[in-house]
Amino acid sequence: MDDWEEEGTASSAPVSSYTPNEGAFSGTQTDMLKGDGGEFGSDGNSWNSDGNRGGFSGRGSRGRGRGFGRMDQSEFSGGNNGMCENGFRGRGRGGRGGRGGFRQGGDHGEGGSFGGGYRGKDEDFFAQGEDKGPSKDPTAGDRPKVTYIPPTLSEDEGSIFSHYETGINFDKYDEILVDVSGTNPPRAILTFDEAALCQSLKNNVAKSGYLKPTPVQKHGIPIIAAGRDLMACAQTGSGKTAAFLLPILQQLMADGVAASRFSEIQEPEAVIVAPTRELINQIFLEARKFSYGTCVRPVVVYGGVSTGYQIREISRGCNIVCGTPGRLLDMIGRGKVALNKLRYLVLDEADRMLDMGFEPDMRRLVGSPGMPSKENRQTLMFSATYPADIQRLAADFLKTDYLFLAVGIVGGACSDVEQTFVQVTKFSKREQLLDLLRTTGTERTMVFVETKRQADFIATLLCQEKIPTTSIHGDREQREREQALADFRSGKCPILVATSVAARGLDIPDVQHVVNFDLPNNVDEYVHRIGRTGRCGNTGRAVSFYDPEHDDQLARSLVTILSKAQQEVPSWLEESAFSAHGTSSFVPQRKSFASTDSRQGPHLGSSQDNGTNVQLAAPNAADEEEWE
Numbered sequence: 001m002d003d004w005e006e007e008g009t010a011s012s013a014p015v016s017s018y019t020p021n022e023g024a025f026s027g028t029q030t031d032m033l034k035g036d037g038g039e040f041g042s043d044g045n046s047w048n049s050d051g052n053r054g055g056f057s058g059r060g061s062r063g064r065g066r067g068f069g070r071m072d073q074s075e076f077s078g079g080n081n082g083m084c085e086n087g088f089r090g091r092g093r094g095g096r097g098g099r100g101g102f103r104q105g106g107d108h109g110e111g112g113s114f115g116g117g118y119r120g121k122d123e124d125f126f127a128q129g130e131d132k133g134p135s136k137d138p139t140a141g142d143r144p145k146v147t148y149i150p151p152t153l154s155e156d157e158g159s160i161f162s163h164y165e166t167g168i169n170f171d172k173y174d175e176i177l178v179d180v181s182g183t184n185p186p187r188a189i190l191t192f193d194e195a196a197l198c199q200s201l202k203n204n205v206a207k208s209g210y211l212k213p214t215p216v217q218k219h220g221i222p223i224i225a226a227g228r229d230l231m232a233c234a235q236t237g238s239g240k241t242a243a244f245l246l247p248i249l250q251q252l253m254a255d256g257v258a259a260s261r262f263s264e265i266q267e268p269e270a271v272i273v274a275p276t277r278e279l280i281n282q283i284f285l286e287a288r289k290f291s292y293g294t295c296v297r298p299v300v301v302y303g304g305v306s307t308g309y310q311i312r313e314i315s316r317g318c319n320i321v322c323g324t325p326g327r328l329l330d331m332i333g334r335g336k337v338a339l340n341k342l343r344y345l346v347l348d349e350a351d352r353m354l355d356m357g358f359e360p361d362m363r364r365l366v367g368s369p370g371m372p373s374k375e376n377r378q379t380l381m382f383s384a385t386y387p388a389d390i391q392r393l394a395a396d397f398l399k400t401d402y403l404f405l406a407v408g409i410v411g412g413a414c415s416d417v418e419q420t421f422v423q424v425t426k427f428s429k430r431e432q433l434l435d436l437l438r439t440t441g442t443e444r445t446m447v448f449v450e451t452k453r454q455a456d457f458i459a460t461l462l463c464q465e466k467i468p469t470t471s472i473h474g475d476r477e478q479r480e481r482e483q484a485l486a487d488f489r490s491g492k493c494p495i496l497v498a499t500s501v502a503a504r505g506l507d508i509p510d511v512q513h514v515v516n517f518d519l520p521n522n523v524d525e526y527v528h529r530i531g532r533t534g535r536c537g538n539t540g541r542a543v544s545f546y547d548p549e550h551d552d553q554l555a556r557s558l559v560t561i562l563s564k565a566q567q568e569v570p571s572w573l574e575e576s577a578f579s580a581h582g583t584s585s586f587v588p589q590r591k592s593f594a595s596t597d598s599r600q601g602p603h604l605g606s607s608q609d610n611g612t613n614v615q616l617a618a619p620n621a622a623d624e625e626e627w628e
């Protein structure tokens with residue numbers, strides 16, 4: 001990960017990028033979706049109607065926008081009249097610094113004392129014990145400054161509490177087996193009333209449309225309220241965020257937390273970390289929602305956004321800081337966030353936060369000046385997947401008597417997602433994707449690909465076929481990433497092509513469909529990706545393109561995942577699983593439940609099954625992304 005730190009975020013992205021907010025689709029979306037003549041969704045051929053391709057203008061000496069398969073580069077450099085107008089811009093490292101708009105010095109000189117030797121991934125460099133402002137970083141050169149300031153959030157209650165409905169399978173959550181291991185776990189609650197929330201929190205829970213707690217909330221809330229450390233595992237989309245936010249907020253309220261007020265140094269009571277900018281922002285919005293009308297003030301910090309802006313936000317008061325690790329450490333290093341009063345440390349997507357990519361940052365965080373020892377803070381970890389080796393590592397951060405909460409199968413796929421596999425060759429994938437999207441029409445669909453370049457390429461392809469598409473990946477500017485998500489959320493672009501940067505945690509209403517155009521290289525990643533659909537009791541579908549030439553190392557783990565989720569396993573996949581490892585002893589498991597606290601011996605969770613997934617803590621393709 002560290003090799004991939006973002007260089008100025010905003011303008012140094014090395015590959016071509018897709019800019020819907022710069023005209024890629026603007027002005028043409030409605031027409032396309034209105035489908036006069038049934039352009040979208042009704043008639044596959046109509047997607048192919050006259051090209052209007054273009055909008056690729058190479059910039060910089062190493063723009064990687066070239067050589068997109070069968071596309072002729074000339075297709076990207078001309079005619080700007082159609083839907084892909086200005087859609088892609090090849091950007092090269094050679095062009096870095098040439099965009100004066102990012103060179104304002106507004107964020108310089110904010111540095112405070114720093115004791116960790118941390119190199120902020122976005123802009124800044126620090127050295128042990130001295131304040132080296134960004135401008136003094138010898139390697140920074142003329143690296144452009146990040147000046148992006150996200151749009152002001154609406155104060156309107158309707159938008160703060162907007163939510164989608166729970167689905168038909170919401171009540172089935174109650175049937176999922178739950179296992180809590182560790183000593184003296186507190187009793188689960190059955191209702192939000194039993195959580196003894198203060199009136200403001202009760203109101204906010206009701207306004208959020210929460211009628212009853214999900215299993216991870218029923219067990220997690222009392223565990224956290226009892227002051228215990230927790231490692232919690234529950235399937236994607238089953239309410240883990242509220243499971244940690246509500247008890248933390250309740251405790252802060254009950255203890256009469258000081259109302260936040262202006263100070264250059266803030267001492268938050270809680271720190272929440274997550275691996276991607278979009279996810280941490282989402283968690284922040286949830287924290288803002290649940291703390292509405294209280295004196296608790298959450299703040300969010302993440303890369304790609306003006307540091308000066310975030311410092312100002314922090315200084316206005318900060319009880320809960322939500323951050324991606326790099327920017328959070330940066331703020332700590334600058335002396336803007338002090339950890340002396342910290343009571344709660346939350347790692348969302350904890351297995352990701354502790355894998356090779358982020359573990360060093362997590363160790364820096366817990367080793368930061370002022371950070372209470374693990375005995376003197378409450379540490380809470382949440383994820384849908386927990387490889388056993390990561391669990392063992394996680395124990396370093398937790399008190400020895402932490403509780404392990406397993407809702408259903410650790411590492412199991414969400415059972416509300418119908419999983420389908422299609423055998424493909426690498427040459428047939430594109431046509432198959434087009435065929436698929438022609439049948440799904442305007443259904444909101446996330447298409448996962450392996451690389452940033454591939455994301456651009458597929459987005460271009462779909463765009464050329466007049467399928468309203470946007471994309472998100474680590475080489476897009478933050479403004480573009482946020483615009484892409486907004487366009488996807490609103491349905492303006494119902495297709496989102498994404499790298500694994502969007503695989504975890506994102507809670508987007510009405511995603512009916514996930515397509516794995518490229519399968520990931522480990523099965524936990526697969527579980528998270530398909531979990532973008534089928535959330536909160538709703539049903540969803542996932543279609544994965546399986547290329548036997550490329551994906552056979554995943555076959556066994558996939559068979560296990562499918563079996564455990566009571567899904568049909570294609571016979572060719574089962575055969576592939578057998579032959580991939582040359583053994584006849586492979587028997588797919590059909591367990592409905594497995595307790596998988598690594599303290600209790602052999603781990604039965606997804607990642608360890610059959611010992612086939614050897615990439616647990618290894619970086620996956622997404623580690624090439626700038627995540628945070």
Ligand SMILES: Nc1ncnc2c1ncn2[C@@H]1O[C@H](COP(=O)(O)OP(=O)(O)OP(=O)(O)O)[C@@H](O)[C@H]1O
Nearest residue numbers: 210212213214236237238239240241384505507536
């Ligand atoms: N008790 C509840 N009643 C109704 N809706 C709920 C409840 N708890 C959570 N939700 C909603 O369910 C959705 C999924 O919740 P959340 O994002 O916390 O899932 P998650 O378990 O963290 O998923 P992931 O593993 O993908 O991160 C959110 O829209 C959330 O507001």
